Amino acid sequence: MPITKTEEFRKADVKLAELAQALAHPARIAILRTLAGWCSPNGSQCVCGDIVEVLPLAQATVSQHLKKLKDVGLIDGTIDGPRSCYCINWETLAKAEAMFGNFIGNLQSNNKGTT
């Protein structure tokens, strides 16, 4: 028995749901906030294992959360010697904001439009 029937839904709906899923854990929200206050235009290094220190989670768990954010493209990762540095992908983030905003906007205008 199938657990999710994503094939039967609109592509845009699936995409939006995937994005929402990526944000559906406080740790990942916190990771994004941490990265935003860290890796910056001035060239200061992106965080790597420092994220682990900020979160109340084990290193392995944080690594999993980072992977999930990376999989949807919300963050990028680069290797710097023995450590990994992560940065927010501002482009994807802006796209996510637009998607979400458009979705709600359409809900509202569709509603007003009904006769």
Next chain:
Amino acid sequence: MPITKTEEFRKADVKLAELAQALAHPARIAILRTLAGWCSPNGSQCVCGDIVEVLPLAQATVSQHLKKLKDVGLIDGTIDGPRSCYCINWETLAKAEAMFGNFIGNLQSNNKGTT
């Protein structure tokens, strides 16, 4: 062993994650879209079991999805005789949009602000 340590995160982060979780399934996205195009200012009845006909899911499953949306306050339900009618809670939806927008906006301004 704990599955989620939500107690250890910021309240706002947990709240945003809960909202995202509610949107993290294409069926629930589709439900919101359906409701928006249906229950309207002109007094036309909100949808009830018609949602089941729109979705590729069994009645019991749709009921579960509706419950999840209701639990976070994104929709309201009223009983009309033998059937249940659901409507979007526009207030909560607007709040959700604001929360999400503020979150991303803060990420961006925090980033610019770093020296």
Next chain:
DNA sequence: ATATCTTATCGTAAAGATACGATAAAGAGA
């Protein structure tokens, strides 16, 4: 080469999510 540090991945355990059939409860209609 050896030891050390950092991080991703593996293995595992438990809770949650998703899906459905069956059933119960409650109103409407015969």
Next chain:
DNA sequence: TCTCTTTATCGTATCTTTACGATAAGATAT
């Protein structure tokens, strides 16, 4: 009253998520 309709809930199966310890892989330093 009895039946039919409608929907929520129960029971159940299965996949996913979350979490952690242990380990592997890669770079650096001694």
